[in-house]
Amino acid sequence: MTGNTRQLFELAGAEDARKTSPFCWRIRFALRHKRLQFDSLPWRRVEKERLSATGQGKVPVLIDGDRTIHDSWQIAEYLDSQYPDLPLLFFGDTGKDKARLTGQTIRFTVNWVDHSLIRALRNIVSHGSIEVSAEKDKEFYTNKLQTVHGVDLPTVGGSDGHLSHLSGVLEPMRLTLQTQPYLGGSSPSYADFAVAGAFAWARSVSPIKLLEDSDPLYIWRARMFDKFHHDLTETTGYPL
């Protein structure tokens, strides 16, 4: 704790420095992009009472002075609207109105990350998610993966079928990178942070190699992770 008035509740594994939520990762990247300092508050799934002041049972939760904001999309919108003069997530350089417009146009991409990409990754990394989780979270995770997500635990873990499904899900992004360096165009937008957050989560929980070195996505991911170099080196994860 450095005494910042800005604090981010982030899901953590057994170690505080192992950040294990794709939704928290994208907000971490969003805060760095906007150059906003914050203290990280490691949180575990069963610690509902620590979030009771927010009325929420989920992270990320951002405390910014006397404001408390939950839900990653709402936090992103809050950050652009509260700090319109800092680098934008839903960018444009003419302020709030343009930011809002572009936010709607990339909402689909973020929903694709939340539904299709994270689901495809979860089938591969779910074993790891349980292994690296805090002891008190293990039962929660095992139940949630099986009952909520329908992940068949005995069969998961980077089978050829799951890796090939992931590759197919990623194809629209691969096609996009043929004509522009980022989903946002010539520079990364919140959509890029959402995808990078999903890969950062996967790196935190699983040693399975997800992308071939020759994949345009491998190169894109390396560029994104380089941009957030300190977040990657200061946290716990597997080599890519």
Added chain:
Amino acid sequence: MTGNTRQLFELAGAEDARKTSPFCWRIRFALRHKRLQFDSLPWRRVEKERLSATGQGKVPVLIDGDRTIHDSWQIAEYLDSQYPDLPLLFFGDTGKDKARLTGQTIRFTVNWVDHSLIRALRNIVSHGSIEVSAEKDKEFYTNKLQTVHGVDLPTVGGSDGHLSHLSGVLEPMRLTLQTQPYLGGSSPSYADFAVAGAFAWARSVSPIKLLEDSDPLYIWRARMFDKFHHDLTETTGYPL
């Protein structure tokens, strides 16, 4: 032919009025959105020589006065840049620069249509594609579906598995429609036309019911098709 200086080569089935390409449909919708008149030139897959002046073997091809433009994305960009004062496809209301920026942010969505959505639909409607095609195109279609697209013809045709896969592919769009009426936000953008074009193509070639009446996508599609009422009633297709 009404003697327009603007002409659109569109893929047609056995009947001239049966428009059988999702990529041509989105450009038809784009031209209507911009309120640009055009003559439709029905074209069949084997008629390569009719496009030889364009250097292309595929439609859509737009002839606009002395300009010839091919590839649906390039045509869309051309239309916004050539006619920036007409309703924009990559919208915004401050002209060309903003239009270009937003175009990059929705490129992913259009690539998702081209790869994931059209592929999921093709598995369901491919039988119909061959049935309604012009006699001289049937061999081309049969070969292409089997060899290029890997569609297993004897097993296709709206099986529960294919319909359920389609529903899963569409889930990110369904989530988006929970918070905004169109992919473009409060009004449709080129991304909406790309999805509507895929459904218009499916309607042209297959009687299989793709969406439940209670699906938010069913309601969105009805709203889009209503906007392009004349295109739907003037062309040949199956009831939805």
